[in-house]
Amino acid sequence: MSTKESALSIFALGGINEIGKNMYVVQYKDDIVVIDCGGKFPDETLLGIDLIIPDITYLEENRDKIRGMIVTHGHEDHIGGIPHILKKLNMPIYATHFTLGLIELKLEEHRLLRDTELTTIDAGTTLELGSIQASFFKVSHSIPDCLGIVFKTPEGNVVHTGDFKFDLTPHNNEYADIHRMAEIGKEGVLLLISESTNAERKGLSPSEKMVASHMDEAFLRAPGKIIVSTFASNVSRVQQVVDAAKKTNRRLALLGRSMVNVVSVAMERGYLNIPDWMLVEARDVEQLPPEKVAILCTGSQGEPNAALARLSTGNYRDVSLYPDDTVIFAASPIPGNERDVSKIIDNLYQLGTQVIYGSGSSTGMHVSGHGYQEDLKFMLTLMKPTYFIPIHGEYRMLHHHGLLAESVGVKRDNIFIIKNGHVVDVKDLVARQTRSIPSGDIFVDGMGTGDVGSIMLRDRKLLSEEGMLVIVVTLSKTERGIISGPDTITRGFTFDQNSDQLIRQVNKLVTKTVMELQDENVRKWNVMKQNIKRSAGQFIFSQTRRKPMILPIIIEI
Amino acid sequence: MSTKESALSIFALGGINEIGKNMYVVQYKDDIVVIDCGGKFPDETLLGIDLIIPDITYLEENRDKIRGMIVTHGHEDHIGGIPHILKKLNMPIYATHFTLGLIELKLEEHRLLRDTELTTIDAGTTLELGSIQASFFKVSHSIPDCLGIVFKTPEGNVVHTGDFKFDLTPHNNEYADIHRMAEIGKEGVLLLISESTNAERKGLSPSEKMVASHMDEAFLRAPGKIIVSTFASNVSRVQQVVDAAKKTNRRLALLGRSMVNVVSVAMERGYLNIPDWMLVEARDVEQLPPEKVAILCTGSQGEPNAALARLSTGNYRDVSLYPDDTVIFAASPIPGNERDVSKIIDNLYQLGTQVIYGSGSSTGMHVSGHGYQEDLKFMLTLMKPTYFIPIHGEYRMLHHHGLLAESVGVKRDNIFIIKNGHVVDVKDLVARQTRSIPSGDIFVDGMGTGDVGSIMLRDRKLLSEEGMLVIVVTLSKTERGIISGPDTITRGFTFDQNSDQLIRQVNKLVTKTVMELQDENVRKWNVMKQNIKRSAGQFIFSQTRRKPMILPIIIEI
Numbered sequence A, B: 001m002s003t004k005e006s007a008l009s010i011f012a013l014g015g016i017n018e019i020g021k022n023m024y025v026v027q028y029k030d031d032i033v034v035i036d037c038g039g040k041f042p043d044e045t046l047l048g049i050d051l052i053i054p055d056i057t058y059l060e061e062n063r064d065k066i067r068g069m070i071v072t073h074g075h076e077d078h079i080g081g082i083p084h085i086l087k088k089l090n091m092p093i094y095a096t097h098f099t100l101g102l103i104e105l106k107l108e109e110h111r112l113l114r115d116t117e118l119t120t121i122d123a124g125t126t127l128e129l130g131s132i133q134a135s136f137f138k139v140s141h142s143i144p145d146c147l148g149i150v151f152k153t154p155e156g157n158v159v160h161t162g163d164f165k166f167d168l169t170p171h172n173n174e175y176a177d178i179h180r181m182a183e184i185g186k187e188g189v190l191l192l193i194s195e196s197t198n199a200e201r202k203g204l205s206p207s208e209k210m211v212a213s214h215m216d217e218a219f220l221r222a223p224g225k226i227i228v229s230t231f232a233s234n235v236s237r238v239q240q241v242v243d244a245a246k247k248t249n250r251r252l253a254l255l256g257r258s259m260v261n262v263v264s265v266a267m268e269r270g271y272l273n274i275p276d277w278m279l280v281e282a283r284d285v286e287q288l289p290p291e292k293v294a295i296l297c298t299g300s301q302g303e304p305n306a307a308l309a310r311l312s313t314g315n316y317r318d319v320s321l322y323p324d325d326t327v328i329f330a331a332s333p334i335p336g337n338e339r340d341v342s343k344i345i346d347n348l349y350q351l352g353t354q355v356i357y358g359s360g361s362s363t364g365m366h367v368s369g370h371g372y373q374e375d376l377k378f379m380l381t382l383m384k385p386t387y388f389i390p391i392h393g394e395y396r397m398l399h400h401h402g403l404l405a406e407s408v409g410v411k412r413d414n415i416f417i418i419k420n421g422h423v424v425d426v427k428d429l430v431a432r433q434t435r436s437i438p439s440g441d442i443f444v445d446g447m448g449t450g451d452v453g454s455i456m457l458r459d460r461k462l463l464s465e466e467g468m469l470v471i472v473v474t475l476s477k478t479e480r481g482i483i484s485g486p487d488t489i490t491r492g493f494t495f496d497q498n499s500d501q502l503i504r505q506v507n508k509l510v511t512k513t514v515m516e517l518q519d520e521n522v523r524k525w526n527v528m529k530q531n532i533k534r535s536a537g538q539f540i541f542s543q544t545r546r547k548p549m550i551l552p553i554i555i556e557i
Helices: A058-059 A082-086 A097-109 A177-186 A211-221 A236-245 A258-269 A282-287 A307-313 A338-351 A373-383 A393-408 A454-467 A498-520 A526-545 B057-061 B084-085 B095-107 B176-185 B210-221 B236-246 B257-268 B282-287 B307-312 B338-351 B373-383 B395-407 B453-466 B499-519 B525-544
Strands: A008-014 A022-026 A031-035 A051-054 A067-070 A091-096 A118-121 A124-131 A132-139 A146-153 A156-162 A191-195 A226-229 A251-255 A293-297 A327-329 A354-356 A387-393 A424-428 A430-436 A439-443 A448-450 A468-475 A484-493 A549-556 B010-016 B024-026 B029-034 B051-054 B066-070 B092-097 B117-119 B124-128 B132-139 B146-153 B156-160 B191-194 B228-230 B253-257 B292-298 B326-329 B352-356 B389-390 B421-426 B430-436 B441-447 B448-450 B468-475 B482-491 B549-556
Touching: A008 A051, A022 A156, A031 A132, A051 A082, A067 A124, A082 A097, A082 B441, A097 A258, A132 A177, A146 B525, A177 A373, A177 B282, A191 A373, A191 B421, A211 A226, A211 A236, A211 A327, A211 B373, A226 A307, A236 A251, A236 A258, A251 A282, A251 B468, A282 A387, A293 A307, A307 A327, A307 A338, A327 A338, A338 A354, A338 B395, A373 A393, A387 A424, A393 B338, A454 A468, A454 B373, A468 A498, A468 B549, A484 A498, A484 B549, A498 A526, A526 A549, A549 B468, A549 B482, B010 B051, B010 B156, B024 B146, B024 B156, B029 B132, B051 B084, B057 B448, B066 B124, B084 B095, B084 B549, B092 B095, B092 B441, B095 B117, B095 B257, B117 B282, B124 B146, B132 B176, B146 B228, B156 B176, B156 B307, B176 B373, B191 B373, B210 B236, B210 B326, B228 B307, B236 B253, B236 B257, B236 B292, B253 B257, B253 B282, B257 B292, B292 B307, B307 B326, B307 B338, B326 B338, B338 B352, B389 B395, B389 B421, B453 B468, B453 B549, B468 B499, B468 B525, B482 B499, B499 B525, B525 B549
Parallel strands: A031 A067, A067 A091, A091 A118, A156 A191, A191 A387, A226 A293, A226 A327, A251 A293, A327 A354, A468 A549, B029 B066, B066 B092, B092 B117, B156 B191, B191 B389, B228 B292, B228 B326, B253 B292, B326 B352, B468 B549
Antiparallel strands: A008 A022, A008 A424, A022 A031, A051 A439, A124 A132, A132 A146, A146 A156, A424 A430, A439 A448, A468 A484, B010 B024, B010 B421, B024 B029, B051 B441, B124 B132, B132 B146, B146 B156, B421 B430, B441 B448, B468 B482
C-alpha cells in the first residue's frame, strides 16, 4: 500500500454481511493494528465444515507491518479464529484479563500458549503501536470486561465500539463509561466503526438486571430440580443463577465442558462469586433432595451433543430429569437454531418437566447483549463522527444502522456500507472507498485449514442428495473386449424395489457403450469415462428422475 | 380389528408430534372414514428427500372397509399426500368446491383425475358413510371453504375441527358458523379432535381484516412498483392485494407457477374477484409506469427457486426491481426458513428497494390462520366434549392444548396426548388408549415412493460431511500378488495440500494389507474388504481426523 494513495485505511476481513468471523484492521502508513479474529459456524449448505475463519492473505503479505491484535471481548465470533491464524501468522495479542483467560484456553488446546505474546490491558491502558496510539473505554455487553477502542492517528481519531449496549443497571458492575465516551466525542471522532446486530430492533435494549427477579421467582416456585441453560460466557447471567440458588439454598452442578471451563476462568479471575458450599459434582446430584439442586448447563441453542440435549432424552449418565423438575432456557435461539431448540423442548415435555422458554425477552429469562436502535443512536450521538462505517451484521442490519446514523445527523455521503475487503482510505480528512484487498471464507475441516473449494462442496451436496454409482470395468491394454465387469456399486442412491433390475440395465448399457467405443478405436480413458457417465446418467434419469454422481473407473491390465 | 375390543376407534396416521402430513381416521366397526392426507416437507437431515407422506399400511390391510376420505381444506399439509396414496389405494374423496379445485390440480399432474371419484360437499351436506354419518360446519382459516366435521356414530358423536380460528371480521365472508357449533355442543360431543398449531400463543388470533388498512397504506405510499409475496392459497390475502391495487389504479402481474394456478382456480370457482382491466402479463410489466404496477409472487418462505428469490438477485427474466420499488412479505417465516428469508431481504436491500418484513403480525401485513389459546378455549367451550384429543402440532403444542382443555373443564384423565398410530377406542362411552397400529414416514424421492431407509440416509449424511474414497484393487483368481492398483479416487474428501501424498500412503497401506492377507491365504473378498476399510480408515483418521466413507472394490480376473 503506497502512501501516495492514502495514509489511513480501515477495512474488514470478516464480520460484514454476516454474523460471525469479525476481524477489522486499522492501518496508518506502515503500521497495522488488527481488531479481533472470530470464527463463524457454517450453515447446513457447508457440508462437513467445522468452522469458518477470515482470509488473512493481506496480513500475511504485510506481516512486517503488523503491530499486534487488540481483542475487544471473548465471544467466539471475536476470538474463535485466533488459534488458526496464529499458526500462519504470529502476532502480539492485547486483551482484558477475562478475555485473555478465554483466549488462553484456546491457545492451550492448540499448543500455542508458549509461543504467543499476550498482554493484559484494561480501560486505563494506552498502547503505542507504531504511529497508532490505542486507548480504551468500557462498554456493557453479555460477557465481562468488554472494551471499545480509540485509535489516535496523525490523520485523526478512529473509534471502534466493540459489541455493546447501554445498560444503566448492569449486573456485576459492568457499566459502560459514558463520561469517557463523551470526552472522546468532544475531542473529535473522524470515523466511527460501530456494531449493527440489533439495528432492526426498535427501542432501547432491556437491562440484564431484569433477569434477576424472574430467575428468583422461578427458583422459589420450582418444586424439584431447576436446570438453567445459557451461554457459559454470559457470566452475569451465571451469577444471577448462583444468586437465585443461594437464596433458595440450592447446590449447583455444572454440566458441559464449556460451562465448566468458562466458569473456572471466571472464578479464578474474580468475575464470578460462587459460595464454597454451593458447587457439587454432577455424579452426586441424585443423592440430594431435588428441591436443593440447581444445574447450569450448555446446550441452549439445541446443540445435539450438548448437556441439555442429552438430559432431554434421558441420556445424561449422572443426572435424570423428573416431572417435578423445571428447565429454563436463559438464552434466545439464534436464527437457524429454532428447530433444534424446539425438539429439545418437546423432549422435555415428554419427560413431564416444566419448561420455561420463548424467544427474545418474552420470558424475562434472557435479554440481548446488543444495543437496539436507541442504543445505537446514543453511541452515534456521543461520538459525533464525521464518517461512519456500520459493521458486525448482515446487510439489512448495516442498512438500518446507516439510516439511524443519518437520522442523528451524519451526512449520507459520509456513511460507508462496505463489504469485507473494501478499504476506506482517509487522506486530508476526506474518506473514500475505491479499492479492495483479498478477503473471504477459510474453512476449518478436521485438523486441516484451507479452501475446501466449491467443487468439493458441490460433490458433497450431490452425494448427499442423490447418492452415487461407482461403475468399474476392466479392460485389456492390448486387446478389445471387457475382461471383467462392468460392476456397479451404489451408495446413498434411491431405494426402489426395481433397483436390482435397474443396475443390471446400467451394466448392459455400459457394456454397449464400451464396445461401441472400442469399435471406433477410441482408446482414451477420459473419453470412455465421459461416454459411460453420459449414457448411464441419461438412462438413470429417464427411469428414476434422479441424477446421482456417476464415477466410472476403468482398470487397465 | 375385532368388534370385541371396540366399536369406535379414532387414530392419527400423521400430524401428531409434527407440523405436516395430517391424516386422521374414524372407524366404527367395519366402516372407516379417512380425514385428510397431507404431505410434510423434509428438514435438512433428510438429504435429497422431496416429500414425506403417511404410512397407510393399516388402510391397505383394511381396504374393503374404507368408505372414503373427507378433506377439511386445501393446504399442502392436508392434501399433499393424496396423489401418492391414491396410487396404492383408491377411495372416494369428499371436499368443498375450492378444496376440490386444488386437489384436481394435483390429480391432473399425476394423471389420476379420471380414475378418482370426487364429490363436492358444503356445510349443508350430510354423508352416509356406512354406519357413520358425517355432517359439517364452516370454520375460518387462511384458505377459503374450510370445514369442521361431525361424525355421528352409534357410540356417540365425534367432532374434528379442521384448521381454524375465530375471525369475527373475516375477509371474503369466510365466517365460522358459531351457531351451528353451539348446536353441536348442545347435542353432545363424546370426543373432540382439535388442532393445536398456536396452543403456545396467548390471547385471540388477530383478524384477517387488519391486513387491509396496512396494505392500502403501503400501496398509497409506494413511489414505484409494489411486490407482495404471500401464499397463493391465502385467497383472502390475495383479494386484499387486488383491492389495494384497485384503489391505487395499479395493474397486477402474477409471478410463480403456484400463484398463477391457484389464482386461476380461485377465480374460476368464484372465490376471488379481479377486475378485467387489472391483470397483466409479467413480460409487459416493464412497459408500464412503475407506480401503476403491483406484483403478487410466490417465495415468501425464501424458497431459492421461487419468483421472489429470483427477483431479489436480478435473475427474473421479465421483471427487474429498482430503488423506488417496495417489497412486502405478507407471510411470516415458518420455523426453519428464517435464514433463507433473511438472505432474500439482504439481497433486496442491496438492490436498493424498500422492504416491509417482520415476524408474526408485527408489520400488519400478516395474521396467522390458526387460533390462539383463547380461540382454542372457545372451541372447547362450545363443544363441551367428554373426551379430547389435541392434534396437528408438535408435542409442546399438544401439551399446552391439553392444559387449555383442563382449564375449561375437561377432566384430566379424559385428555389423550397420543402419538401417530396410537388408537383411542371407545366402548360403552369409555375411551381408552391401549393399542397401536402401524404408522410412520414414507419418503417420496424423485418418482419413487418408499422407505428410503436409515442406511441410505446414513450413507448420504456420511458422504455429505466426510466425502468418500473408492479404493480399487485387481487380483487374480488363481495367483497371489496384485494385478493392478490399488487406485484410490476421492470425492468430497477434505482438501489439503498434502492430499496427493496421503493417497500414495493409503495405496501403500492397502498393498501391504492385501499382501498380508494373501500370505495368510485369506481368499474371502469380504474379509479383505473389511481389512482394507479398517486399516485405511484408521490411517486416514490419524492423519486428518476425518472419517470418510471407504468403498473398497476388488476386481477378480
